[in-house]
Amino acid sequence: xxxxxxxxxxxxxxxxxxxxxxxxxxxxxxxxxxxxxxxxxxxxxxxxxxxxxxxxxxxxxxxxxxxxxxxxxxxxxxxxxxxxxxxxxxxxxxxxxxxxxxxxxxxxxxxxxxxxxxxxxxxxxxxxxxxxxxxxxxxxxxxxxxxxxxxxxxxxxxxxxxxxxxxxxxxxxxxxxxxxxxxxxxxxxxxxxxxxxxxxxxxxxxxxxxxxxxxxxxxxxxxxxxxxxxxxxxxxxxxxxxxxxxxxxxxxxxxxxxxxxxxxxxxxxxxxxxxxxxxxxxxxxxxxxxxxxxxxxxxxxxxxxxxxxxxxxxxxxxxxxxxxxxxxxxxxxxxxxxxxxxxxxxxxxxxxxxxxxxxxxxxxxxxxxxxxxxxxxxxxxxxxxxxxxxxxxxxxxxxxxxxxxxxxxxxxxxxxxxxxxxxxxxxxxxxxxxxxxxxxxxxxxxxxxxxxxxxxxxxxxxxxxxxxxxxxxxxxxxxxxxxxxxxxxxxxxxxxxxxxxxxxxxxxx
Numbered sequence: 001x002x003x004x005x006x007x008x009x010x011x012x013x014x015x016x017x018x019x020x021x022x023x024x025x026x027x028x029x030x031x032x033x034x035x036x037x038x039x040x041x042x043x044x045x046x047x048x049x050x051x052x053x054x055x056x057x058x059x060x061x062x063x064x065x066x067x068x069x070x071x072x073x074x075x076x077x078x079x080x081x082x083x084x085x086x087x088x089x090x091x092x093x094x095x096x097x098x099x100x101x102x103x104x105x106x107x108x109x110x111x112x113x114x115x116x117x118x119x120x121x122x123x124x125x126x127x128x129x130x131x132x133x134x135x136x137x138x139x140x141x142x143x144x145x146x147x148x149x150x151x152x153x154x155x156x157x158x159x160x161x162x163x164x165x166x167x168x169x170x171x172x173x174x175x176x177x178x179x180x181x182x183x184x185x186x187x188x189x190x191x192x193x194x195x196x197x198x199x200x201x202x203x204x205x206x207x208x209x210x211x212x213x214x215x216x217x218x219x220x221x222x223x224x225x226x227x228x229x230x231x232x233x234x235x236x237x238x239x240x241x242x243x244x245x246x247x248x249x250x251x252x253x254x255x256x257x258x259x260x261x262x263x264x265x266x267x268x269x270x271x272x273x274x275x276x277x278x279x280x281x282x283x284x285x286x287x288x289x290x291x292x293x294x295x296x297x298x299x300x301x302x303x304x305x306x307x308x309x310x311x312x313x314x315x316x317x318x319x320x321x322x323x324x325x326x327x328x329x330x331x332x333x334x335x336x337x338x339x340x341x342x343x344x345x346x347x348x349x350x351x352x353x354x355x356x357x358x359x360x361x362x363x364x365x366x367x368x369x370x371x372x373x374x375x376x377x378x379x380x381x382x383x384x385x386x387x388x389x390x391x392x393x394x395x396x397x398x399x400x401x402x403x404x405x406x407x408x409x410x411x412x413x414x415x416x417x418x419x420x421x422x423x424x425x426x427x428x429x430x431x432x433x434x435x436x437x438x439x440x441x442x443x444x445x446x447x448x449x450x451x452x453x454x455x456x457x458x459x460x461x462x463x464x465x466x467x468x469x470x471x472x473x474x475x476x477x478x479x480x481x482x483x484x485x486x487x488x489x490x491x492x493x494x495x496x497x498x499x500x501x502x503x504x505x506x507x508x509x
Contacts, residue, residue, distance in 0.1 A: 006031040007175040010119070012085035013037070014105065015094035016047035019122055022150025023092055026053045026179040028075045035088060037079040044078045051076060054151070086112050092144055092173070094122040094378040097169050102131050110135055118168055120144035124195060128161040128188045137165040144172050144183075145192060147453055155452035156181045157192045182452060184445035190255035193441050194453035195248055197460060199262045200428035203249065205233035206265035207422055214413040217295050218286045219420055222411055225382035226375050226421045227455035233424075235293070238284035240276040260487035261431055294298045301404040302397035307331070310402070311339030313361060316348035317471070318373040325377050329405045339363070344395050344402075348373040350471055351418045351426075351478025355388040365390035369399040372419035374467055374475070383408055388415040417482035418475055425467055426488075432460030433494035433502070443502075461502040469498030 011027055013020045016038040024034045024047065036478070055069040079085055091109055093102060106119055113119070119141045132138040143159025156170050156176045171401055173183035184250045186192040187393055191199070205219050237245050249264040256262055271277065271284070278284035279291070286293035309332040326333055339345045345368045347357045354370035357363075370386040377383070381401045387396050396412060404410045413420065413486020433451070436443050447459030456463070464472050473495065479488040494502075 001265065004031070004178055006178055007171055008032055008065070008088075008090035010088050010090075012079065012087075012088040012091040012092065014082070014091060014109075015096075015122075016043045017150055019146060019150060020094035021047045021051055022148065023094060023146055024076060024124065025054060025151055026181070028072045030175070030179045030342060031075075033075045033077065035077050035079040035085055037082060037085060040161075041080070046281070047331075047462045048073075048076055048078065057413065077186060082108060083112055085109070086114075088113060088117060089351075090118045090120065090172075090199075092120045092122060097123060097125060099130060099228055102126065106131060106141070107134055108271065110137060115140075118142070118171065120384075122146055125191065125248055127162070127190075128159045129337060132161045132163065134152035139165040140173055142168050143186075143188070143192070144176075148192070153453065154181050155194070155449055156183050156258065157186045157194065157449065158183050159186045159188050159192055161188050166401075182227065182448060184441060186441050186445070186449075187439065189438065189440050191248070191252045193435070193446060193449040195430075196252065196435060196440065197432055197446065197450050198454050199249070200431045200460075201229075201251060201424060201454075202237055202245065203231045203262065204424045204427040206267050208416065208423060209234075210265060211416050212268055212414060213416040215412070217411065218411050221298075221409075222384055222413075222420045223424060224382045225409060226384065227425065227463075228371075229319075230455050234285035237268070238278040238286060238288075238293070240278070241280055242272045242284070246272045252420065260485065261427075261434070263487065267489055298409070301410070302401050304394075304398050306400040307398050307402055308342050308344045309334045309340065311336070311343040311345050313345070313347040313357070313363070315357075316346065316373065317350050318348065318376075321377065322346070322348060322371070322373055326402075329402055331402055332402050339367070344369065344398050346371055346399070349418075349478070350374065350422060351475035351482070353388070353417045353482060354386050354415045355390075356389060356482065366392045367395050369395060370415075370419070371399075371403070372421060374422050374471060375421070383410045384421065385410060385412045386415055386419060387412065411444070417479050422475045423479065425463060426472045426479070428460050429472050429502075430471075430476055430488075430491050430494055433464070433491035433497070436461075437491050437493035464494070464502045469494065469502055473498050 010033045012035045013024045014037050016036050028034045037045055038044050039481055052073050055072055058064045059066050059069050085091055122145055128143040132141040135141055142164045145157040147153035158171050158172045175185035216234040220234050222233050223229050246268040253264055255264040265307055276283050279288050282288045310326055312322055334343050345363050347370050349357045358365040358368040364395040365388050372384040385399050400412055445460055450456050450459050473490055476488050478488045
């Protein structure tokens with residue numbers, strides 16, 4: 001139990017679903033008296049019982065004392081009507097994501113509460129300014145966006161509408177800290193911080209699979225093993241469910257007037273229409289039995305008795321490191337100006353496809369295989385190779401067998417512009433840089449929101465520094481050349497700061 005006087009001593013929660021319950025739980029734990037209202041009276045009783053059960057479990061685990069749990073339960077009270085919320089200092093709405101319904105609710109609440117009361121919406125996708133447009137006191141209104149499950153997801157976005165008083169956002173941020181959460185300040189833009197920054201991960205993975213580069217499981221393995229994501233993009237979409245994530249994709253895309261970077265995929269639209277939405281229905285990008293994903297086993301490493309010599313392109317990324325890796329693996333290395341007719345030819349492009357590199361460098365496509373060297377080999381659990389349409393099967397198998405010699409996992413994908421990790425990382429970093437360009441939030445709050453709200457191993461700016469801003473820019477420039485698609489155009493913020501490091505700018509306001 002909090003020993004600090006809460007910034008808002010009496011708060012109302014309208015809507016007692018998962019989000020409303022979670023907010024009510026941490027507010028009561030912070031010492032506030034919490035009034036619960038729902039249009040379905042039984043829902044309030046169910047919510048109080050569910051939250052009380054959570055506290056009982058915490059008592060059993062020794063996390064809180066029995067007296068604290070009893071005090072928190074006593075602060076959780078039902079409200080039979082909206083009028084019962086008249087004495088609240090703060091009211092947080094957590095109802096259906098419908099603009100008209102929310103506007104109607106807040107217009108009614110404004111006529112009930114005191115003029116000094118703060119009204120807040122937990123919306124994840126609607127404009128705070130639009131919800132407050134018809135209010136008489138829009139300066140007392142703000143966004144207060146929590147994430148599910150609220151007690152465990154320790155970040156909350158505080159969003160100022162066009163007319164919000166800055167003091168209101170400061171008070172909400174203070175209260176968030178009292179509830180044990182980390183507040184981040186966001187401008188009222190589509191997706192705010194977390195849902196905006198998250199566009200790069202799933203949408204680019206969907207583009208990659210739609211091009212036939214690799215299957216869902218292979219893409220998930222690559223991004224977990226090469227970058228350190230806890231869940232692959234398709235595992236994540238199965239967990240959140242497409243009936244939640246696809247509408248968010250469409251909403252942000254449309255709100256940004258069809259900005260190509262946020263373009264949704266027909267794959268998720270079709271699966272949503274067919275009810276194949278994820279783990280909760282037992283069928284998504286993976287099928288689930290007993291809650292466990294049924295994933296096809298990884299193909300075995302080919303048996304190759306006699307490996308050919310290896311020649312490395314003079315333009316390969318991390319060429320010196322690639323040579324050392326080949327020596328460590330016991331490869332027979334050719335060092336001539338051009339490969340012999342028997343040699344396996346290795347290229348390591350950034351952003352370009354293997355086919356283009358083979359043609360430009362006048363290499364035999366049939367013997368050319370690409371390797372992703374964006375990631376330091378010592379720091380990755382998986383190596384990724386790419387064939388082109390003309391690569392002979394014996395050369396593909398030889399490359400696979402060679403790079404698996406030390407027991408490290410190897411994935412072989414089909415040719416496309418850029419490797420999986422290159423494309424996804426570059427897209428994540430570029431969208432984050434564009435958010436900084438738009439001043440959606442400070443770079444520091446961006447990093448905090450993404451690591452806490454999305455669970456990424458690094459914030460997107462730190463990720464850009466880890467893999468090299470110059471490398472990220474090269475991937476984007478080359479991808480734009482390959483596809484001629486504006487979705488890969490580098491953000492001006494990234495282009496300006498790339499030379500000095502992105503993480504150096506975290507404190508910029």
